[in-house]
Amino acid sequence: MFLNPRRLYSRTSSFFTFPSFSKAAKEDRGDVAYQTIFAIQPLSAGTFAILPLANKVLERLTKIIDHEFQAIDGQKIVLPSLSHSQLWRKSGRWDRYGPVLFRVTDRAGQEFCLGPTHEETVTQCIAALEISSVGTKLPIRLYQTSWKFRDEDRPKRGLLRAREFLMADMYSFDSDLEKCQETYDTVTGAYDRIFNRIGLPFVRVLASSGDMGGSVSHEYHYCSPHGEDVVYACGTCEHKINGEALKDANDTRCPSCSSEMQKLQGIEVGHTFILGDTYSKLFGAKSFQNGQNLPLQMGCYGIGVTRIMSAAAHILSQGLKLKLPDAIAPFTVGVIGPKQGSREYEDLNPRAMEMADQLDRILPSHRVIFDDRKWSIGRKLLELKSSGIPHQVVLGKNGLELHSPDTEFTNVDGPEVIHNFFKELVVKRELL
Numbered sequence: 001m002f003l004n005p006r007r008l009y010s011r012t013s014s015f016f017t018f019p020s021f022s023k024a025a026k027e028d029r030g031d032v033a034y035q036t037i038f039a040i041q042p043l044s045a046g047t048f049a050i051l052p053l054a055n056k057v058l059e060r061l062t063k064i065i066d067h068e069f070q071a072i073d074g075q076k077i078v079l080p081s082l083s084h085s086q087l088w089r090k091s092g093r094w095d096r097y098g099p100v101l102f103r104v105t106d107r108a109g110q111e112f113c114l115g116p117t118h119e120e121t122v123t124q125c126i127a128a129l130e131i132s133s134v135g136t137k138l139p140i141r142l143y144q145t146s147w148k149f150r151d152e153d154r155p156k157r158g159l160l161r162a163r164e165f166l167m168a169d170m171y172s173f174d175s176d177l178e179k180c181q182e183t184y185d186t187v188t189g190a191y192d193r194i195f196n197r198i199g200l201p202f203v204r205v206l207a208s209s210g211d212m213g214g215s216v217s218h219e220y221h222y223c224s225p226h227g228e229d230v231v232y233a234c235g236t237c238e239h240k241i242n243g244e245a246l247k248d249a250n251d252t253r254c255p256s257c258s259s260e261m262q263k264l265q266g267i268e269v270g271h272t273f274i275l276g277d278t279y280s281k282l283f284g285a286k287s288f289q290n291g292q293n294l295p296l297q298m299g300c301y302g303i304g305v306t307r308i309m310s311a312a313a314h315i316l317s318q319g320l321k322l323k324l325p326d327a328i329a330p331f332t333v334g335v336i337g338p339k340q341g342s343r344e345y346e347d348l349n350p351r352a353m354e355m356a357d358q359l360d361r362i363l364p365s366h367r368v369i370f371d372d373r374k375w376s377i378g379r380k381l382l383e384l385k386s387s388g389i390p391h392q393v394v395l396g397k398n399g400l401e402l403h404s405p406d407t408e409f410t411n412v413d414g415p416e417v418i419h420n421f422f423k424e425l426v427v428k429r430e431l432l
């Protein structure tokens with residue numbers, strides 16, 4: 001017997017803060033588009049409540065990252081947000097980090113920071129585990145996805161420069177530099193796959209290691225006029241570099257082929273480093289090899305999750321209309337039946353609900369929403385299209401229709417055409 005009484009698709013009428021466009025926005029920007037559909041709510045300078053629609057986007061991003069990191073043997077952990085000042089004094093970053101470090105003092109007068117990153121914490125943890133004595137296998141690839149903190153002087157541009165932001169950070173430990181470089185290549189390979197799956201064009205550029213220490217570093221950028229970073233790309237060869245990493249700021253010729261490089265504005269969404277033994281030496285994170293304890297060679301890797309969400313909206317949205325790529329859209333498809341009270345409602349509405357149910361079985365993890373508001377088809381279509389939901393299926397007196405960013409099918413001959421379209425989409429976009 002068929003036992004599945006659960007309705008798994010969502011309905012607009014019961015979805016918390018689903019768009020109604022009643023709130024006028026003053027500015028024409030990605031985060032404003034989110035705010036207009038009540039997906040994020042600013043609370044104080046640089047802090048935001050992430051409401052259900054935007055949280056679904058963050059969950060989708062997190063899933064893609066989990067999938068690709070676990071494919072390269074990354075294992076997920078949780079590190080505390082509170083990090084003791086002792087650790088940061090040991091690395092010298094308590095002073096070097098300056099005013100952007102959020103500092104708090106406990107009742108006993110001990111100082112902590114709210115972690116903007118976790119090199120000290122994770123290296124201390126590895127050192128305390130004394131992995132060389134318990135024979136833990138290398139490499140170690142640990143990562144977390146957690147809220148990080150920066151005391152921005154003037155937080156602005158919404159989630160692009162917030163004081164509290166979601167980041168996925170991986171830390172790798174290898175026995176020697178050669179293996180560390182291999183791990184670096186493996187992890188940056190996973191980065192390429194993550195950014196390819198998200199579906200927005202990106203560039204990977206050489207970067208300076210800044211106050212992180214270490215020898216090799218790359219950044220991942222979305223090119224956009226909203227970007228605050230300047231990157232240079234050579235059109236002749238593949239050389240790409242952050243403006244800050246140029247040896248001479250006035251010399252923008254490609255160091256590999258001497259062509260003049262193109263200047264681009266970028267939003268930084270990822271940063272990877274080979275740190276070597278900078279932290280492991282300080283904290284005593286060692287492995288036993290060739291008869292002696294040697295410091296582990298370390299890499300660290302960060303992806304800005306809330307920043308990708310915000311950047312995608314900035315780049316793709318038009319005015320107040322939120323647009324997002326298939327892979328991270330809160331819902332992939334909105335299903336719309338005939339207007340309540342219309343002549344065809346009794347007959348067609350159950351079939352529209354049936355379509356929502358079938359699509360929910362084809363698409364993974366809650367990607368279907370059924371619009372049951374008492375509005376005309378046209379109004380529902382317009383609002384769903386402007387809510388970051390890429391595809392709409394309509395069943396009304398004009399028959400079955402599919403509205404997609406690239407294709408519009410009207411008078412679709414049978415539901416199988418729609419089913420097949422979404423089956424192919426799942427495969428093509430590797431939807432999770």
Ligand SMILES: [Zn+2]
Nearest residue numbers: 234237254257
């Ligand atoms: Zn070149």
